[in-house]
Amino acid sequence: MQGILYALVPIFAWGAVGLVANKFGGDANQQTLGMTLGAFVFALIVFLFRMPTLTWQIFLIGFIGGLLWAIGQFGQFKSMKYLGVSIASPLSAGSQLVIGGLLGVFAFHEWTKxxxxxxxxxAMACLVVGLYFSAKRDPENAVVEEERNYTKGLIALTYSTLGYVLYVILFNNLAVLWFNVHFDTLTIILPMSVGMIFGALVMGRFKIKMEKYVYLNMIDGVMFGVGNIFMLMAARAAGDAIAFSFSQLGVIVAIIGGILFLGEKKxxxxxxxLGIGTVLFVTGAILLAIVKSKG
Known part of the structure; x- marks a missing residue:
């Protein structure tokens, strides 16, 4: 029961990131930089309390992982501008699960039974069909169509998914296979946050306006860090399968919040x-968690 309670925190912490960022405002560059600065402050506090041992290998992997993450987050914020949070969030999470899952199977042989x-x-079939319904449009929604740019949104989602998937593969697979480096979340978050800041600056071409939006969006970074910590605690208390499946439910928070709090018209x-897509998405995510538990 304690593990499930821990797992509830990432649902709301991660699921609400897009809502908070879009409520505060700013462009994708400012939102990404603000979030990375907040993540760095959080990581620095954790580091000072825990004082883990950092080798240059761990720092390098964390830095590269943070850079890849920043590409993913920037693309996600961009896609939210073009598609809306309630559409971009399930598309982003679902595409990560599908592509990451397929790479895990065919490149790293994670499924053996x-x-x-x-x-x-x-699970993959549920996710793909869920993605279709999540993005399905009603031609009669003319007002919303004028505010959306699906081509630019899907382009942003493409490089966002690439960044996120490579970041996860680096941490979960390549760090051990290629570099024989083992680490835990609390050790890697500081070098990762440094890479995140650098990545945000690169994506903004080092020309980001340091306005109030940057500082407001630091709250997103703290939310991301808190979600990471509780995700780790949930995994230890209830297992990776429970922690993983619960973390995906943050999409529901993003969808409902986008409609109710950001006024996205449907x-x-x-x-x-969207209801059909959400049910299929959650079903696929839970099935993938069961698959992980069978390994």
């Missing part, structure tokens, strides 16, 4: 499409 392949591909048809 027949039951894993059966459940895994059912027709009745689009609400039905």
């Amino acid at each position: 027949q039951i894993q392949f059966i459940l895994g591909f059912i 027709t009745k048809k689009e609400l039905v499409y």
Whole structure:
């Protein structure tokens, strides 16, 4: 029970990041830099309390991972501007699960049992169909269509997904396979946060306006850090499968929040499409968690 309670924190901490960032305002460059600065402050405090041992290998991997993460987050903020939070969030999370899952299977042979392949591909099918319904539009929603740019949004989601997936693969697979480096979340978050700041500056071409939006969005970075800590605590108390599946439910927070708090307009048809997509997404994420637990 304690592990499940811990797992509830990332749902709201991560699920609300897009809502908070879009409520505070600013462009994607300012939102990303603000979030990375907040993550750095949080990581520095954790580091000073814990004082973990940092080798140059861990620092380098953390830095590169943070750089990749910043690309992913910048693209996600961009896609939210073009598509809206309620559409961009499920598309982003779902595409990460599908592409990351397929790479894990074919590149790193993470599935070895027949039951894993059966459940895994059912999960992938749920996610793909869920993505379709999450993004499905109603032509009658003319007002929203004028405010959206689906081409630019999907382009942003493409490089966002690439950045996120490479960041996860680096930490979960390549760090051990290529560099024989082992670490835990509390050790890697400081060098990662340094890489995140550098990545945010690169994505902004070192020309980001240091306005109030940057400082307000530091709260996003603290939320991200808190979610990381509780994700680790949930994994220790209830196992990786529970922690993983619960973390994906943050998409529900983003979808509901985008509609209720950011005023993203949906027709009745689009609400039905989004409901179907959300159910399929959650089903696919839970099935993938079960697959992980079978390994």
